[in-house]
Amino acid sequence: MASMRVWVVSGVLVNMMAQGAVVSYVFSLMPALQGPDSPVEVDLHTASWIASCVGLAAIPGFFLASAFMDRWGRKITHMLLILPGIIGWTLIYYAASVAAFLIGRILCGITVGATVILGPIVIGECSSPNLRGMFLNLKTVSVCLGSTIVHILSNYVSWRMIALLAVIPYIYALLNVMTWYETPAFLAYKKEFGKAEKSFFWLRGHDDKSKKELNELIRSQMNKVDNQKVTTFMEDIVDFFKKFTRRDFLFPILILISGTLLFEVSGRHFFPAYAVDITGEVTGNNSHSFYYILAMDLIITLSATFSSLLVKIMKRRTLLFTTGWAAVITIAITCTYLFLASKDVISRDRHWIPISLFVVYFVLVNLGCTPIPLAFFGEILPLAHRAVGSALLGVIVSCALYLVLHVTPFLLVNVKVFGTFAVFGGSMAVLLSILYFVVPETKDRTLQEIEEYFNYGRFKDDEQFEKGDEASKVVMLPETEVKL
Numbered sequence: 001m002a003s004m005r006v007w008v009v010s011g012v013l014v015n016m017m018a019q020g021a022v023v024s025y026v027f028s029l030m031p032a033l034q035g036p037d038s039p040v041e042v043d044l045h046t047a048s049w050i051a052s053c054v055g056l057a058a059i060p061g062f063f064l065a066s067a068f069m070d071r072w073g074r075k076i077t078h079m080l081l082i083l084p085g086i087i088g089w090t091l092i093y094y095a096a097s098v099a100a101f102l103i104g105r106i107l108c109g110i111t112v113g114a115t116v117i118l119g120p121i122v123i124g125e126c127s128s129p130n131l132r133g134m135f136l137n138l139k140t141v142s143v144c145l146g147s148t149i150v151h152i153l154s155n156y157v158s159w160r161m162i163a164l165l166a167v168i169p170y171i172y173a174l175l176n177v178m179t180w181y182e183t184p185a186f187l188a189y190k191k192e193f194g195k196a197e198k199s200f201f202w203l204r205g206h207d208d209k210s211k212k213e214l215n216e217l218i219r220s221q222m223n224k225v226d227n228q229k230v231t232t233f234m235e236d237i238v239d240f241f242k243k244f245t246r247r248d249f250l251f252p253i254l255i256l257i258s259g260t261l262l263f264e265v266s267g268r269h270f271f272p273a274y275a276v277d278i279t280g281e282v283t284g285n286n287s288h289s290f291y292y293i294l295a296m297d298l299i300i301t302l303s304a305t306f307s308s309l310l311v312k313i314m315k316r317r318t319l320l321f322t323t324g325w326a327a328v329i330t331i332a333i334t335c336t337y338l339f340l341a342s343k344d345v346i347s348r349d350r351h352w353i354p355i356s357l358f359v360v361y362f363v364l365v366n367l368g369c370t371p372i373p374l375a376f377f378g379e380i381l382p383l384a385h386r387a388v389g390s391a392l393l394g395v396i397v398s399c400a401l402y403l404v405l406h407v408t409p410f411l412l413v414n415v416k417v418f419g420t421f422a423v424f425g426g427s428m429a430v431l432l433s434i435l436y437f438v439v440p441e442t443k444d445r446t447l448q449e450i451e452e453y454f455n456y457g458r459f460k461d462d463e464q465f466e467k468g469d470e471a472s473k474v475v476m477l478p479e480t481e482v483k484l
Helices: 002-024 026-033 044-069 074-094 098-126 129-154 159-165 167-177 184-189 193-204 208-222 233-245 247-265 275-283 286-313 316-342 352-365 371-379 383-414 416-438 447-456
Strands: none
Touching: 002 026, 002 074, 002 098, 002 129, 002 167, 002 193, 026 044, 026 129, 026 159, 026 275, 044 074, 044 098, 044 383, 074 098, 074 159, 074 167, 098 129, 098 184, 098 371, 098 383, 129 159, 129 286, 129 371, 159 167, 184 193, 184 208, 184 383, 193 208, 208 447, 233 247, 233 383, 247 371, 247 383, 247 416, 247 447, 275 286, 275 352, 275 383, 275 416, 286 316, 286 352, 286 371, 316 352, 316 371, 316 416, 383 416
C-alpha cells in the first residue's frame, strides 16, 4: 500500500511546488513591472505591496482551511482551496493594472495559506511514523523546486507565460486530490470508525504495526465524547479561549510559532524573491546574477533533498540544532566580511568568498532550519486542536511572510546585504535558543504518542516516565483490539 501513500503525498508535494512558484514569481514580475515595457507604472512602495500581499492574503486561506477541515474534511477542503490559485494565476496572466496584479496575487496567497496548513496535516495523517519525517521534509524540496523552475523560466519566457504555466501544478493537484479517501484521523475524529478503518488500510496495509496504530487512534477518539456534542457559536468561542489554559495546546503553538519565524528569517522566502538585488550587490555586477541564482537554487534544492534522507537516520533535534547553529556562525562570518569590504578594510574583488559563504549558509539552513519547522506542522498539533491551532498559526505565518517580504527591500536599500542578513541571523540565534528548550524528539513516534507527550510532558516509554510517581503516569487503556 506504499503506492497509495506516495500517490496522496505526490498531490500535496505538487501543490507545495506551486507555492514556491507563487512566492518566487516576484523574481520575474518585479523587473518587468519596473522596466520600460511594463503594462503599469509602479514605484518601490507599490512593487513591495504586489510582492508581499501574498503574506497577508494567506490569512483568509488559513482561516478557511481551519474552518473547513474539521467540518468537511481534508479532501474537500483541499479541493476547494486550490481553486483560488488557479483563478489568481489566470488573472495575473491577463493583468493590465495594479488592481489586477494585487487581486491575482491575493487569490494565489489564499491557496498558499491553505497549502501551508493542509499539506503537512494530510502528510502527517496519511504517513507511517518511519516515513513521515522524510515525506514532510520533501515539502521543502518541492517549494525549492518551484522556486528554481520560476527562476529558470524567467530567463527564457515572459512573466505572462510563467503565470500561465504556473496553473499546471494546481490542476494536477486538484485531479490528484479527487482520487483520495478522506484521512483516517479525520474520520475517527468524527466517530466514523468503519470508514476510518477502510481509509487506514487503503493507505497503510494490514500489517501488525498498522493495526496497532489504528487501534490506538480509535481508542483515543472513543474516549473523547465531548466531540459528539452539538455546540453553539458562543460555546465555540468560549472553547477557543479555554484552549489557552491547556498544556497540550500552548506548547505545540509555542513550538510552531518559533519554528515559523525561524523558517522565515532563515531566508526561505525573502532570498528567492530578492535574489537579483542580493547577488547584484555582493558581486557588484547584475549581468551574471542569473547564473549565481541558478547555482544557488540547485544547491538549495539538493541540500533539501539530502535533508529528507538525513531525517531518516538522524534525530530531528540533532539535525535542527547542529545545522542551525552552524548556519548562524556562517552568516555572522559572511556579514562581517561584507561589512569590512564595504569599508574598504579588505578587498571587494574577491566575490567568490561571500558567494561561497552564502552557499554554505543556504546548504545548512535547508538541512535543518527550513524543513524541520515545516515538519512540525504535520506532527506537533494534537488532533482536537488542529483546526483552531492552524487558524492561530496561520495569522502568525501570514504576518511573518508579509513582514519579511515587505521589509526586505527597505533593509537592502538602507543597511545593505550585510545589515539585512545580520538582522535575520540574530533573529535565528534567538529562535534556536527558544526551540532548544521546548522541542521534543519526534523521530519514529506515532501522532498519538506525540499527542500524549504534550498532555503529560513525556513519552510513555521514557525511562524517567516509567520510574515516575503513580500520579504523573498516563493511564493507558488495555491493549485489546478495538472492535469496529
